[in-house]
Amino acid sequence: MKRTSFIVCYTLFIAFILVLAGCRSSKKAPKDTDVTSEVSTSQVSTRQTAEERALSSVIATQQTAKGLRSRVGIKLRYGSKSASASGQMKMKRDEIIQVTVMALGIMEVGRLELTPSQLLVIDRVNKQYIQVGWRDVPELAEAGIDFSTFQALFWNELFVPGMSTSPAVTDFDITKESSTLVVTPKTSRANTKKLVTSFHVGTSPAQLQQTRVAPSDGRYNMSFLCTYSDWGKLDGKHFPKSMYLSVGEGSKNYSLTLDHSSLQADEQMGDLTSRVPSGYKRVTLEQIMRMLTK
DSSP states (O other), rough: OOHHHHHHHHHHHHHHHHHHTOOOSSSSSOOHHHHHHHHHHTTTOOOOOOOHHHHHHHHTTTOSSSEEEEEEEEEEEEEEEEEEEEEEEETTTTEEEEEEEETTTTTEEEEEEOOOEEEEEEEEETTEEEEGGGGHHHHHHHHHHOOOOOOOHHTTTOOOOSSSOOOOOOGEEEEHHHHHHHEEEEETTTTTTTEEEEEEEETTTTTEEEEEEEEEESOOOEEEEEEEEEEEETEEEEEEEEEEEEETTTTTEEEEEEEEEEEEOOOOOOOOOOOOOOOOOOOHHHHGGGGGGO
């Protein structure tokens, strides 16, 4: 990969994450919301409709592997700018999401890493890095964004804004559109002050196919869409080998596509947390984002 292509690729990746952060909330929530979620799990009906049975199957077949590794093709677009790269992706549930960008398939040129405590980007081409805590970015802190938000996204999981526990069928309203279920968190369960959330769920087989999110308070002209496709198997369960994420912010449009290959569960991965090499210069998010305007 050429140096300029790499710079565009990883700056677009950062831009996408920051824009995404502005339109989703964390699974973590104030205590009063969590009380509601605890009540909901005990309100399980003994009789379910066909739609509820289908959604129950989707929840039951969500991925349970603790670790994942794969090769990935990365495609990013921001307005008229676009870039492609190859790389590797590793995830350990509740610990890390790591994307490594490669040149010629053999040499690491950059790394993006999300952990429960921080966002880290290492640029090996220019020997510089970004390292920020989730609460150190105002856009993230205001929306309550943290690692768990991105974990649900990359693991292809249903969620209810404001719930810190895994959702149940009784936490959702369900309508049917052709062969697809449109699933929305019940207003009595979810923190709806900031977000309007919906999921498109396939029933045969049971799959979360699409997540759509938009702010509800009117302060942000933004929408978010994540579409999953090209299904394979991971640890015996369905898992999307292709993820297309699109964010619209006013007149700006961002998109990210991750295409997995050699997808496999890995329960034995050790500590994946990266260490910044000595001699690397620390830069800010603002400095990196300015590269997009050059």
